[in-house]
Amino acid sequence: MGATRGTAVPRKIIGAWLFPAAVAALYAATALFSPAIAAQALKSFGALLANITPAMVLVFCLIFLTNLFIDRRWLARHLGKTSGVRGWVFAIVAGILSAGPLYAWYPLLGDLKAKGMRGELIAAFLYARALKLPLLPLMVQYFGMAFTVTLSLCIIVFSVISGLLVKAIPGIEDADAGGNR
Amino acid sequence: MMEQDSKASRAAKQTAAMVVGTVPIIIGVLALTSLVTAAVPPQTICDLLPMESLLAPFLGGLVGSIAAGHPVVSYVLAGELQAAGVGLATTTALIVSWVTVGIFHLPVEAAILGARFAIWRNVICFVLAIATGYAVAFLMLVGG
Numbered sequence: 001m002g003a004t005r006g007t008a009v010p011r012k013i014i015g016a017w018l019f020p021a022a023v024a025a026l027y028a029a030t031a032l033f034s035p036a037i038a039a040q041a042l043k044s045f046g047a048l049l050a051n052i053t054p055a056m057v058l059v060f061c062l063i064f065l066t067n068l069f070i071d072r073r074w075l076a077r078h079l080g081k082t083s084g085v086r087g088w089v090f091a092i093v094a095g096i097l098s099a100g101p102l103y104a105w106y107p108l109l110g111d112l113k114a115k116g117m118r119g120e121l122i123a124a125f126l127y128a129r130a131l132k133l134p135l136l137p138l139m140v141q142y143f144g145m146a147f148t149v150t151l152s153l154c155i156i157v158f159s160v161i162s163g164l165l166v167k168a169i170p171g172i173e174d175a176d177a178g179g180n181r
Numbered sequence: 182m183m184e185q186d187s188k189a190s191r192a193a194k195q196t197a198a199m200v201v202g203t204v205p206i207i208i209g210v211l212a213l214t215s216l217v218t219a220a221v222p223p224q225t226i227c228d229l230l231p232m233e234s235l236l237a238p239f240l241g242g243l244v245g246s247i248a249a250g251h252p253v254v255s256y257v258l259a260g261e262l263q264a265a266g267v268g269l270a271t272t273t274a275l276i277v278s279w280v281t282v283g284i285f286h287l288p289v290e291a292a293i294l295g296a297r298f299a300i301w302r303n304v305i306c307f308v309l310a311i312a313t314g315y316a317v318a319f320l321m322l323v324g325g
Binding site: 143 | 188189191192193195196199200201202203204205206207208209210211212213214215216218219220249250251252253256257259260263269273276277280281283286288289290293294295297298301302305306309312313316317320321324
């Protein structure tokens with residue numbers, strides 16, 4: 001048993017690095033044929049990485065705190081099957097307030113899903129992220145107040161619809177996730 | 182006190198396992214997205230596609246789904262398209278799908294939240310981004 005666990009972890013680590021290794025090979029191939037595109041991609045990758053790192057650190061700190069303080073009973077009450085309207089409000093408000101890129105939030109959502117968060121609330125959270133409070137002044141400047149208010153309200157309504165549609169997909173709650181459990 | 186320590190150590194181990202399993206996939210996805218957008222920038226895709234046709238909101242959603250970067254970029258792109266005469270439904274679909282749909286992020290989402298969930302959520306969000314575009318355009322028209 002111990003031996004199995006001992007080999008399983010490195011195998012998991014190696015498996016996780018296979019995808020970035022394949023992408024690195026793509027970069028090498030691109031650099032052979034078009035060094036300018038490869039250089040531009042590397043520059044853009046560096047900028048994206050610098051952009052995502054603070055959000056990822058914040059998300060992993062949140063994961064640590066949820067692992068430490070939030071138990072399944074709390075989660076079931078606020079985001080689980082019995083959370084009702086409170087769960088929807090909680091998910092949509094959290095989605096609107098969440099900062100950083102979409103993929104930065106997957107680990108935390110995966111962790112919460114493993115603890116019992118409803119799939120439809122995850123979908124609502126991810127859709128509500130389209131409403132970005134810090135960017136609203138910029139949106140007003142670009143597209144006007146009427147558009148910004150209309151879009152904001154539509155995003156809130158459609159985030160509920162996205163959750164309801166995800167809920168309607170058979171078997172989606174039981175879908176098996178990858179190796180992060 | 183000891184129970185608290187063991188709880189903290191268990192939480193740290195669970196978090197570390199998640200970091201180890203997730204970070205490489207996120208790095209790979211970021212690198213792939215950067216490579217694709219360097220090879221084919223979203224603006225080039227918009228220039229190539231018929232963004233003023235009947236299919237335009239669908240195409241706007243598609244560009245937003247494959248694009249990456251800060252949402253501000255989507256505002257700038259949508260603003261330019263709108264100035265060029267592209268409809269509100271199309272630019273709205275682009276802005277919404279930019280944030281809610283991630284074709285290149287799909288491997289990360291599938292690995293963490295499950296493939297079935299990730300695929301269905303992205304399909305639903307893609308359709309709803311277009312629907313949001315039409316809804317906003319309709320409401321703006323009705324509201325004057």
